[in-house]
Amino acid sequence: xxxxxxxxxxxxxxxxxxxxxxxxxxxxxxxxxxxxxxxxxxxxxxxxxxxxxxxxxxxxxxxxxxxxxxxxxxxxxxxxxxxxxxxxxxxxxxxxxxxxxxxxxxxxxxxxxxxxxxxxxxxxxxxxxxxxxxxxxxxxxxxxxxxxxxxxxxxxxxxxxxxxxxxxxxxxxxxxxxxxxxxxxxxxxxxxxxxxxxxxxxxxxxxxxxxxxxxxxxxxxxxx
Amino acid sequence: xxxxxxxxxxxxxxxxxxxxxxxxxxxxxxxxxxxxxxxxxxxxxxxxxxxxxxxxxxxxxxxxxxxxxxxxxxxxxxxxxxxxxxxxxxxxxxxxxxxxxxxxxxxxxxxxxxxxxxxxxxxxxxxxxxxxxxxxxxxxxxxxxxxxxxxxxxxxxxxxxxxxxxxxxxxxxxxxxxxxxxxxxxxxxxxxxxxxxxxxxxxx
Numbered sequence: 260x261x262x263x264x265x266x267x268x269x270x271x272x273x274x275x276x277x278x279x280x281x282x283x284x285x286x287x288x289x290x291x292x293x294x295x296x297x298x299x300x301x302x303x304x305x306x307x308x309x310x311x312x313x314x315x316x317x318x319x320x321x322x323x324x325x326x327x328x329x330x331x332x333x334x335x336x337x338x339x340x341x342x343x344x345x346x347x348x349x350x351x352x353x354x355x356x357x358x359x360x361x362x363x364x365x366x367x368x369x370x371x372x373x374x375x376x377x378x379x380x381x382x383x384x385x386x387x388x389x390x391x392x393x394x395x396x397x398x399x400x401x402x403x404x405x406x407x408x409x410x411x412x413x414x415x416x417x418x419x420x421x422x423x424x425x426x427x428x429x430x431x432x433x434x435x436x437x438x439x440x441x442x443x444x445x446x447x448x449x450x451x452x453x454x455x456x457x458x459x460x461x462x463x464x465x466x467x468x469x470x471x472x473x474x475x476x477x478x479x480x481x482x483x
Numbered sequence: 484x485x486x487x488x489x490x491x492x493x494x495x496x497x498x499x500x501x502x503x504x505x506x507x508x509x510x511x512x513x514x515x516x517x518x519x520x521x522x523x524x525x526x527x528x529x530x531x532x533x534x535x536x537x538x539x540x541x542x543x544x545x546x547x548x549x550x551x552x553x554x555x556x557x558x559x560x561x562x563x564x565x566x567x568x569x570x571x572x573x574x575x576x577x578x579x580x581x582x583x584x585x586x587x588x589x590x591x592x593x594x595x596x597x598x599x600x601x602x603x604x605x606x607x608x609x610x611x612x613x614x615x616x617x618x619x620x621x622x623x624x625x626x627x628x629x630x631x632x633x634x635x636x637x638x639x640x641x642x643x644x645x646x647x648x649x650x651x652x653x654x655x656x657x658x659x660x661x662x663x664x665x666x667x668x669x670x671x672x673x674x675x676x677x678x679x680x681x682x683x684x685x686x687x
Binding site: 337340341342343344345348349352353355356359360363364366367368370 | 486487491492495496499500503506507510511513514517518521524525
């Protein structure tokens, strides 16, 4: 526990300026280059569980953006006064607070969606992305750039979820946002709605992202 | 105070906990009314559903409550509360709540009887934690619709039977394959309720 090294974002740890001159790089990293799902393969449990409909995916994405921004901001604001020994408990407390706040708002203003998402909103507390960003980024960075990081990672998560949700709803039910878009002869493929369909969709998406961004290519020589 | 001191950590945790608790309390206060309204609307939706009262599925809480108050009255027979609706085609319908232990958790639903207090108009299960795809199918129309037109008492005795094969009696329905435990427990809770309904009928 003695190490003070940032876990992932070594390039973003430089101070100076509201975003330390790293705002755009941070945004790009979260949304694309270091996308939490397609590149880092974090938080895929919820990405698989709630993506059977596009609408569910989007609400879940919004939830993660909200929680990531809130927790990153608080962790960053408190980073100089938080005792190292209890910092993780403090992070969990902050994250849990934001998750419950979002869950309560959903229950009050979007009851139907709250019923559909069931326990998965609450489970954002255990989502590795949120705590990962708090540990890896917010603890080393100023509040403003931490917010940028939270937004970026939330958007990165939301985009991937939306894509999977779009694909699964289209193939599995022939609809988009509940509106029928497929021609009448189309027989909905139930597999896409079930859990295996989520794995298949996520696999194709990660392959596509890797092909587009050329990520992991440089590793090929060193892989055992 | 030194950041490494234990007392510092304790005070820090205490303050952080207070701030978090204050935020949660605030949000809870702020959303309490709407959450209560949603819960009530959900309840009303369940009652309207089993009684076959027509309502707009996308209706808001207040509208649902209006539909409910315009159509449904409550009546207590014995210890049991009934929701009564004069259906334009089906006659007077009487719904009452039942609950009991399922395989994994509590099961709650409504049983709705026709005017003769013997023929089942509908049964719904609105809350359960049974295995999805097996016992969880109790909340599907396929299982619930079997009860329509069945009777809760025959000259041979009272109660419905959820049977493994050949459900052809006036009080028999098919069980769910692979969900024997759920089927048995649902049968038990229904029959307990039916005994109660019959007893309350005699008392009044």
